[in-house]
Amino acid sequence: MAVQSLENQKEESVSTPLEKPLPLDHLERVEAWGMNTSVCSYVYRPTTVEGIREVFQIAKAHDRTVALRGSGCSYGDASLGAENISLDLTRMNRILDWSPETGVIRVEPGATIRNIWQYVIEDGWWLPVVSGTMFVSMGGALGMNIHGKNNYGMGPFGEHVLAFDLLTPAGELLRCSREENSELFFGAIGGFGMLGCFVSVTLRLKRIYSGQLSVYAFATPDLSTLFREFEARMGSADYLVAWVDCFATGKALGRSLIHQADYLAKGVDPTPTQTLRVKHQELPETILGLIPKSIMWRFMKLFGNNWGMRLINRTKYVQGSTLGNKKTFRQSHAAFAFLLDYVPNWKFIYKPGGLIQYQSFVPEATAEACFRAQLETCQRAGIVPFLGVFKRHRKDSFLMSHAVEGYSFALDLPVTKHNRERVWSLAKELNQLVLEAGGRFYFAKDSTLDSETARSYLGEEALHRFYALKRSCDPHNLLQTELSRRLFGTDWK
Amino acid sequence: MPSVWKQAIIVGASSGIGEELARQLVAQGCRVALVARRQEELERIVSALNAGGVQNALIYPHDVRHSEEIPTLFQKIAHDLGGVDLFIYAAGVMPAVEPNEYCFEKDRQMIEINLLGAIGWINEVAQRFGQTHSGTIVGISSVAGERGRMTMPAYCTSKAAFTTYLEAIRNRIGRYGVKVVTVKPGPVITPMTAGLGKMPLQITAERAASEILVAAKRGRANAFVPHTWRWIFLILRNVPSFVFKKLKL
Numbered sequence: 001m002a003v004q005s006l007e008n009q010k011e012e013s014v015s016t017p018l019e020k021p022l023p024l025d026h027l028e029r030v031e032a033w034g035m036n037t038s039v040c041s042y043v044y045r046p047t048t049v050e051g052i053r054e055v056f057q058i059a060k061a062h063d064r065t066v067a068l069r070g071s072g073c074s075y076g077d078a079s080l081g082a083e084n085i086s087l088d089l090t091r092m093n094r095i096l097d098w099s100p101e102t103g104v105i106r107v108e109p110g111a112t113i114r115n116i117w118q119y120v121i122e123d124g125w126w127l128p129v130v131s132g133t134m135f136v137s138m139g140g141a142l143g144m145n146i147h148g149k150n151n152y153g154m155g156p157f158g159e160h161v162l163a164f165d166l167l168t169p170a171g172e173l174l175r176c177s178r179e180e181n182s183e184l185f186f187g188a189i190g191g192f193g194m195l196g197c198f199v200s201v202t203l204r205l206k207r208i209y210s211g212q213l214s215v216y217a218f219a220t221p222d223l224s225t226l227f228r229e230f231e232a233r234m235g236s237a238d239y240l241v242a243w244v245d246c247f248a249t250g251k252a253l254g255r256s257l258i259h260q261a262d263y264l265a266k267g268v269d270p271t272p273t274q275t276l277r278v279k280h281q282e283l284p285e286t287i288l289g290l291i292p293k294s295i296m297w298r299f300m301k302l303f304g305n306n307w308g309m310r311l312i313n314r315t316k317y318v319q320g321s322t323l324g325n326k327k328t329f330r331q332s333h334a335a336f337a338f339l340l341d342y343v344p345n346w347k348f349i350y351k352p353g354g355l356i357q358y359q360s361f362v363p364e365a366t367a368e369a370c371f372r373a374q375l376e377t378c379q380r381a382g383i384v385p386f387l388g389v390f391k392r393h394r395k396d397s398f399l400m401s402h403a404v405e406g407y408s409f410a411l412d413l414p415v416t417k418h419n420r421e422r423v424w425s426l427a428k429e430l431n432q433l434v435l436e437a438g439g440r441f442y443f444a445k446d447s448t449l450d451s452e453t454a455r456s457y458l459g460e461e462a463l464h465r466f467y468a469l470k471r472s473c474d475p476h477n478l479l480q481t482e483l484s485r486r487l488f489g490t491d492w493k
Numbered sequence: 494m495p496s497v498w499k500q501a502i503i504v505g506a507s508s509g510i511g512e513e514l515a516r517q518l519v520a521q522g523c524r525v526a527l528v529a530r531r532q533e534e535l536e537r538i539v540s541a542l543n544a545g546g547v548q549n550a551l552i553y554p555h556d557v558r559h560s561e562e563i564p565t566l567f568q569k570i571a572h573d574l575g576g577v578d579l580f581i582y583a584a585g586v587m588p589a590v591e592p593n594e595y596c597f598e599k600d601r602q603m604i605e606i607n608l609l610g611a612i613g614w615i616n617e618v619a620q621r622f623g624q625t626h627s628g629t630i631v632g633i634s635s636v637a638g639e640r641g642r643m644t645m646p647a648y649c650t651s652k653a654a655f656t657t658y659l660e661a662i663r664n665r666i667g668r669y670g671v672k673v674v675t676v677k678p679g680p681v682i683t684p685m686t687a688g689l690g691k692m693p694l695q696i697t698a699e700r701a702a703s704e705i706l707v708a709a710k711r712g713r714a715n716a717f718v719p720h721t722w723r724w725i726f727l728i729l730r731n732v733p734s735f736v737f738k739k740l741k742l
């Protein structure tokens with residue numbers, strides 16, 4: 001009957017020797033913010049520096065790599081490490097020191113922008129640079145060297161960092177500032193979690209004299225006007241940002257709504273103690289006083305397709321270029337800065353495939369032609385960005401900087417089961433445009449770059465210096481993410 | 494058609510149905526870990542599967558009776574593959590048993606490999622999938638588990654118990670979106686059945702594997718392969734014991 005003899009079946013197993021398994025109860029699904037990819041990782045959430053050291057030890061003992069993770073707000077795979085250890089710092093979120101006289105604050109890496117502004121605003125301070133969401137942690141803000149709508153004036157987040165303590169996988173706790181370990185200071189800020197774990201961060205905040213900003217909103221009919229307005233205003237405006245209707249074509253290509261915001265000088269706000277209260281900053285719970293914000297995305301989901309988004313973009317532009325055109329009004333800092341947090345879970349309109357954000361940074365001289373070509377390429381491919389955001393930047397001196405003296409354009413592209421491959425090849429086409437224009441990319445948003453493109457825009461010299469830092473801080477290559485492997489492999493040579 | 498799964502583990506992949514499942518999954522672009530005892534057989538299979546140059550098939554020699562190895566091996570495979578979203582247990586033995594033979598050694602083998610090995614593996618897999626709210630588990634049980642047949646007491650027992658175990662696991666983790674698929678093939682032409690002569694409704698391993706993957710994709714709780722066995726067993730299962738005894742099956 002059966003073929004196998006019993007002797008044969010008793011043969012000894014020839015399995016290779018194996019290490020001890022990691023505890024399965026640490027295994028969790030960890031997702032990119034854009035929901036376009038997720039992995040399973042062994043998640044550890046230490047609360048002390050000692051705890052971080054222990055996690056490094058566990059990783060070494062089990063031959064695993066470690067992906068540092070803050071709030072997980074990076075759109076792609078920058079803080080993911082499949083089947084390895086995810087070192088999640090969100091529980092280390094204490095404020096360690098605060099001086100309302102000097103505006104200097106020291107915090108743990110898991111403290112978020114939200115934790116900080118809510119802590120300091122009543123004393124008349126604000127963060128000099130903030131991202132479009134307030135949930136970003138300090139570890140993530142430094143790891144990516146985030147920028148705000150004032151990058152052209154204030155530079156990136158790192159410019160306001162006075163010092164930080166970095167725990168390297170080699171076990172050293174290094175204090176870094178512009179004076180001490182300065183090379184590491186400029187490498188680890190923007191070093192996408194590759195050189196060590198920030199365990200405390202000292203920042204200098206910005207004095208404000210009101211909880212409100214003066215905002216001026218107006219429309220521009222096309223891309224050229226958009227550039228002209230930014231060039232004319234950046235000398236005096238504190239913040240500048242434009243929303244672009246990516247569906248518009250022909251003469252209207254690149255039509256947009258610009259928001260300029262300016263701080264109120266001392267004495268302008270008659271009741272600063274009132275407007276500087278957290279309560280005054282908070283976003284209302286309902287929209288138009290009716291719809292609870294928490295369920296808003298369910299309504300928006302109805303529009304989460306090409307036609308719906310075309311309609312929304314058009315309506316928004318029409319409203320902004322007529323009734324809302326050339327309007328000046330007061331808005332709280334939080335409402336202006338964190339518009340995207342206004343509708344909780346708005347990203348769910350992209351479920352189940354998620355989204356990617358394609359953001360490129362292009363020098364002033366070539367930006368207009370490049371962004372025009374980007375819009376046309378997307379439209380031709382039939383994958384039109386649901387949202388387009390335009391900002392002005394300036395160069396900075398951090399080693400892995402994403403910024404240029406020029407402009408950035410961030411395009412939110414929907415990903416579905418059917419268009420996924422097309423989105424990735426569209427991104428490849430866009431990359432070519434950016435490289436030809438002498439532009440750069442940003443790991444916080446990236447999902448689609450390949451190693452060749454990354455190396456080519458970063459340049460040999462910067463890479464060599466970064467690799468040398470990597471080898472000395474992390475000789476066993478403990479710190480890795482899906483993004484780092486995708487773009488730089490594992491040998492750092 | 495591209496695979497809906499990115500990474501699969503097949504235990505019992507060195508021959509027969511398991512081997513064919515591996516071949517079809519790799520052809521669909523899935524990365525597959527092949528687990529079984531015979532290293533040479535595994536190597537023969539993967540050298541053909543990886544001939545195109547892409548290393549999409551990996552091998553792991555292992556005897557499912559060494560249950561203490563399972564947690565580590567499972568984690569190692571998941572690590573090497575970069576994740577796991579499909580687990581298939583296809584290992585099984587069916588040694589020849591004479592009508593009057595009562596060989597405990599053979600019976601123990603069947604229980605150890607067809608049942609205990611499956612429990613050892615699926616306990617690990619189910620915990621992982623339940624915790625991460627995703628994944629598909631496929632257990633290759635058998636129509637033999639539907640009734641106690643005089644010709645193969647321990648084999649039927651191992652498959653009946655496996656079917657029940659899979660149902661229980663489905664009831665545990667199905668609510669988290671994990672699919673648990675019990676596959677019940679009738680006779681399939683594989684080394685296991687070589688020498689048994691022609692059997693009713695027998696199909697090739699290739700056909701069995703493709704039907705199994707369709708059932709898995711749909712997340713069917715119970716899948717007879719081929720489907721005709723569903724109707725036959727609807728009747729056979731309801732034949733009273735005293736009549737079934739007379740059928741001498």
Ligand SMILES: Cc1cc2nc3c(=O)[nH]c(=O)nc-3n(C[C@H](O)[C@H](O)[C@H](O)COP(=O)(O)OP(=O)(O)OC[C@H]3O[C@@H](n4cnc5c(N)ncnc54)[C@H](O)[C@@H]3O)c2cc1C
Nearest residue numbers: 070071072073074132137139140143146147192193198444
């Ligand atoms: C809605 C939205 C709007 C955004 N707007 C902007 C914007 O306007 N400007 C902008 O620049 N970015 C923006 N971003 C991107 C975001 O600011 C960055 O991705 C930021 O890095 C996220 O921080 P995080 O705490 O979530 O870190 P994660 O995404 O978890 O990690 C980011 C990187 O930092 C590393 N890291 C995390 N913690 C540490 C640590 N303690 N030590 C060392 N490395 C660490 C990680 O390994 C990873 O490489 C936006 C994101 C969203 C979702």
Ligand SMILES: NC(=O)c1ccc[n+]([C@@H]2O[C@H](COP(=O)([O-])OP(=O)(O)OC[C@H]3O[C@@H](n4cnc5c(N)ncnc54)[C@H](OP(=O)(O)O)[C@@H]3O)[C@@H](O)[C@H]2O)c1
Nearest residue numbers: 505507508509510529530531556557584585680681683685
């Ligand atoms: N063929 C049929 O008619 C039929 C019908 C119904 C159900 N089934 C079931 O389908 C499954 C596959 O059967 P098949 O017909 O494909 O048989 P097969 O060709 O004999 O394959 C059995 C597989 O199980 C593996 N295996 C056996 N003992 C093992 C052990 N101790 N540890 C690890 N792996 C082991 C074998 O590999 P190594 O020998 O290399 O270890 C082989 O890869 C079995 O569960 C069988 O009961 C088969």
